[in-house]
Amino acid sequence: AQSVTQLDSHVSVSEGTPVLLRCNYSSSYSPSLFWYVQHPNKGLQLLLKYTSAATLVKGINGFEAEFKKSETSFHLTKPSAHMSDAAEYFCVVSEYAGGTSYGKLTFGQGTILTVHP
């Protein structure tokens, strides 16, 4: 069975400083991993995805994430935070395990990122 743990429910940074949002996953198969962002009263937007190619994945808006199999981690980083990055971020896992996995994404509990001026 697949599961995701986001290690921080809230992260607060100053504008222009680095962002680190931590995620650990559990999967019985070779997983696909994603980060999604949700701004208030909006749907979810795909930031980036890992699907067993390069372990360092670049996404939109300057975000990137590194897949570390030995640590079962997929942390999201950004070198310099912008006010517009304030939102809730979700680490998500998908694995192919036959019929029970079709169309199913498993979400972490989310990390709320606050950016101070």
Add this chain to the structure above:
Amino acid sequence: KAGVTQTPRYLIKTRGQQVTLSCSPISGHRSVSWYQQTPGQGLQFLFEYFSETQRNKGNFPGRFSGRQFSNSRSEMNVSTLELGDSALYLCASSLTGMGEQYFGPGTRLTVT
């Protein structure tokens, strides 16, 4: 390319009533998944449809049902509404049901 659309965006219903939510996927996407988002439980998978067939179902009571039409549009229905059904219902589409999904803006359902 147009994104995933959901209607209506907001709904207020009374306990015991039923409700139908609609989702139009990205053109060419045949898989539609539905999720419930609440502050307490987070995002939970409801079910997935592909080519008018339900292929996967989450752990929700039978009051939650869905269907998909030949044009890939999908509807979900909740019967005998309970206060705990108040949530944001998100629809997502993908080409095959595996890999990344693209989400609509959601329908905010309030049950009073």
